[in-house]
Amino acid sequence: MDVYSRFPGPTLGDVGEAAAIRELLAAAPSGLNGDDAAVLGVLAPSSRPVITTDALVSGRHFRLDWSEPEEVGVKAVTQNVADIEAMGARPHALVLSLSAPPETPVAVARGIAAGIASEAAEYSAQLVGGDLTTSRDLVLGVSALGALGGALPALTLSGARPGQRLIASGATGRSAAGLALIERLGRNAAEEAFPGLVAAHVAPRLRPNRGIVARAAGASAATDVSDGLVADLSTLAERSGVRVDLEAAAIAPSEEMRAAADELGEDAWRWALTGGEDHVIVAALEGPAPSGFREIGRVGRGSGVTVDGRAPRYAGGWLSL
């Protein structure tokens, strides 16, 4: 496959499963790996396990002609730990089910595992197990295990209440902007002009522990923005039986995003409102925004999502088969 030509060395099919697994273990070393299953440490007293799974499919969620394998690994970690964080929990361990064509270079598999291991370490988490199978598409199936400590309830989609503030751990639309830039300009030119937006797409990263911080500050609801700000908050509004009122000034595209949009003849607001895969954490709470968050709106009575009291200029999201 063409996309693999820039990765020299043997393929997974060349070396066989046993050697390929050794390479993956070497790229993501963990004392917990290497048996039928991984046994973790006892969770903190009264902690509840939290589990989630999310896959990345080549050609759909990433392209190896645009992204380094390590970046794909980072993206797989972020989309999974974001779901753990969105419950107010702390990520502990990840497992990787890698399905790959036999012609996949070993270097690609190794890079993916190394990217997962290094990004997991940012959360003091580990890649503790995996599985390697053959398929036509390169698919990273990652599952993450976290721990929800203490007696407070988890942050759920249904926990928002009228009167609460809505807070976000970062800006939305940056991944969508990065994707549009790469598609139109190619990665190199896109990166030269807008390195932050390109990074937000190929290897989105969270500031760890925002979920714990939001829960400790009294949040009762949260989600990560995976499908798009309006789409994900519509789900939260529906599940909580509330209306979400966003403040345009607080969610407005940055200057960097507006410059990118100008360059491409796009509207940066579309990215901010409907772009997925930023994985920022949005939570609802009574008090002021805690460290690493800023207020982006309010929770009200009613249903749906508004921006400055009106229907959002763009709706929809990335939810599609």
Added chain:
Amino acid sequence: MDVYSRFPGPTLGDVGEAAAIRELLAAAPSGLNGDDAAVLGVLAPSSRPVITTDALVSGRHFRLDWSEPEEVGVKAVTQNVADIEAMGARPHALVLSLSAPPETPVAVARGIAAGIASEAAEYSAQLVGGDLTTSRDLVLGVSALGALGGALPALTLSGARPGQRLIASGATGRSAAGLALIERLGRNAAEEAFPGLVAAHVAPRLRPNRGIVARAAGASAATDVSDGLVADLSTLAERSGVRVDLEAAAIAPSEEMRAAADELGEDAWRWALTGGEDHVIVAALEGPAPSGFREIGRVGRGSGVTVDGRAPRYAGGWLSL
């Protein structure tokens, strides 16, 4: 796709992701599902979480012209819980990352989820979360979470000691026999003549909790037979620094397997020694075989695997890309 023609009704692509996910949730209902991640109950005091992942790929690990979707779901559960059981732990929860072509009938996805849910219930476990993505191959990426209670160490590949008995929770080679029968006779004829062997291939099932029982009886090492008896015990022997001496009479193919081999002109011993995916639990302990196990050999000093003191007639296994 031809293989899908026997499943009437709309496809995943027809109904879209949101409706498809609703179908999966309805087929595998769980009060823990439906948020960013699933929050489980507090594990028993001093229990350690145990996690594993294993994927099934269409055309490689199953074929929908041979298997019902529900059976594929059962197989996905068994191969994952077997890894949890092989540590001496109890399965608690599973998550499913389903990658499927858009032309996959909704009925197939629903059947897979239903099969997972019903087999998980055999272990008092639940399917608590999932992810649905598009890819060219149908891939079931399942991860399982278990709990290892008490202070005893986990059953590991490296825990076998000379002098121990080797015990197994069932016979090996039955899945391989079933596969050979289906390949040669077609499912219907194969099933008419050898229903047990066909079932062992399309929907292998374990008697739950054999791992806990072995650990309570003092076992120190275990594995499940996923790649083949000789292959998996070679790994155990190597990791434990011991020799494994199997007793031919105890691992001999059953009359049913010998009849199947006669029919196909095969040697049933090849299936028994090298066939994978039976997922029976093999453990090493000092005392007699506990409930649901029988003795199949001894652990000795040295290295490798013998059968009645000689090199196995067949070695190798299913380990390959």
